[in-house]
Amino acid sequence: MTQDIDNRAERYQAILELTRDLLIVLDGESVIMCRAGESEWVNEAVITGLTLDTMLSDELLTKVRGTIERAQAAPGTVQSIEYVLRPEQLTMLHEAGLREPTWYEARFVATPSGEVLWSARDINERKKLQRKVTNQAQRDPLTGAYNRRALVTVMEQTVAQAQRYDWTCSVLLIDVDDFSKINEQHGWDAGDQLLQQIVTGLYKLKRTADFLARYGDDQLVLFLPETNHEQGVAAAERVRRLIQELEMPYPTGELQCTVSVGVAGLRGLEDSAPDMLKRAEESLFIARNSGGNRVEGEV
Ligand SMILES: Nc1nc2c(ncn2[C@@H]2O[C@H](COP(=O)(O)OP(=O)(O)OP(=O)(O)O)[C@@H](O)[C@H]2O)c(=O)[nH]1
CATH class of the missing domain: 3.30.70.270 (Reverse transcriptase/Diguanylate cyclase domain)
Known part of the structure; x- marks a missing residue:
């Protein structure tokens, strides 16, 4: 039995290694795990232990909480949003290493045990391209x-x-x-x-x-x-x-x-x-x- 759990934990770790996204596990409103993925600015140790309201601005907090509620209402389904993190508005994330405005496409899923998994993919390049195309069209x-x-x-x-x-x-x-x-x-x-x-x-x-x-x-x-x-x-x-x-x-x-x-x-x-x-x-x-x-x- 213990061996099984160890194997599962290892498998879980191995799956985490595969993803390039920033991954956060929330228990209630607290971050209980953080993996930076390819988001180089992220200091995992600083983010782990933070709560949503210390981490996010009011506007972003409302958006994220709303999405989490939707995810919790239907465990196992994925809820997606896009947002931008601006260091000048997010003191704690600035401390955790955020220096540039960074766009993310985030996905939230609630597990049956009540934890929420939050993965965030850096979409800055896509946003830059979109801006360029819009700019050219104007x-x-x-x-x-x-x-x-x-x-x-x-x-x-x-x-x-x-x-x-x-x-x-x-x-x-x-x-x-x-x-x-x-x-x-x-x-x-x-x-x-x-x-x-x-x-x-x-x-x-x-x-x-x-x-x-x-x-x-x-x-x-x-x-x-x-x-x-x-x-x-x-x-x-x-x-x-x-x-x-x-x-x-x-x-x-x-x-x-x-x-x-x-x-x-x-x-x-x-x-x-x-x-x-x-x-x-x-x-x-x-x-x-x-x-x-x-x-x-x-x-
Ligand atoms: N160099 C250049 N010429 C252009 C461009 N687009 C249009 N033209 C030319 O600009 C000229 C505009 O002509 P008109 O509207 O008669 O202007 P105008 O000679 O100043 O006459 P008025 O406006 O009545 O004073 C035409 O010869 C067009 O061929 C462009 O992008 N570059």
Whole structure:
């Protein structure tokens, strides 16, 4: 009988050796066993003996407890969740070695004797890849600015929020004057570089909360949360001057350009992101037809 138990314990140990996941055994709320697996940051001795509430932040504690309850309600079934461990929020885990935000996919299973097994797989690489793909889907590949799709999403969310809290926001539609002539005279590559320079300049000029997107061939949008129409026009004037002063050395000669800007500010509860963009387009049309290198406000 004792021999059997020893064999079982050895087998159990051998199975544990096989897994790369971080493994925790909980008795009630206490960690009675911890194996780091491939989570190099984990100090097993520090984690063993901790309780859930000393180890986790309030938000994570609620999530983990809820999952454990589900696992206990149906012993033998696996319950999964994803979470991120952030060292700045988790003092005890920081002490146990956590230094970087680390994403985990965790699985919980309750044994008939009442213990809960908690395995956690590091999914940082997968998350990084997901972020990269999402990022690529939202960005214009030439300039690195956001694309039109990302702009519409952000504008719609921000406009709804501004309407709810009685805030304001403005949109600037920026069009490079005679951009096709630059392409014709200096080549497509020169046009590309000029667009990149303009975006770099706008990134330096814009505030952190402002959102810059490529809206069309030679058109950019700068969306300004918490900015009224008057402030929007002033920002547009700064953009116009910045681009006018931009000089880009190029083998075929110094490149220079100007922009026309149409500005639209949020007009209350009935307004919408597409309507704001439409009004910015109408203003832009006037600016371009008035000779370019101009800012036009509401029409
Ligand atoms: N270099 C470069 N050119 C582009 C790119 N995408 C579109 N274009 C060109 O940009 C030009 C845009 O032309 P238009 O919209 O007529 O612009 P414009 O000449 O500035 O005319 P206005 O806007 O009326 O002042 C076209 O010649 C397109 O072929 C790009 O990614 N790089």
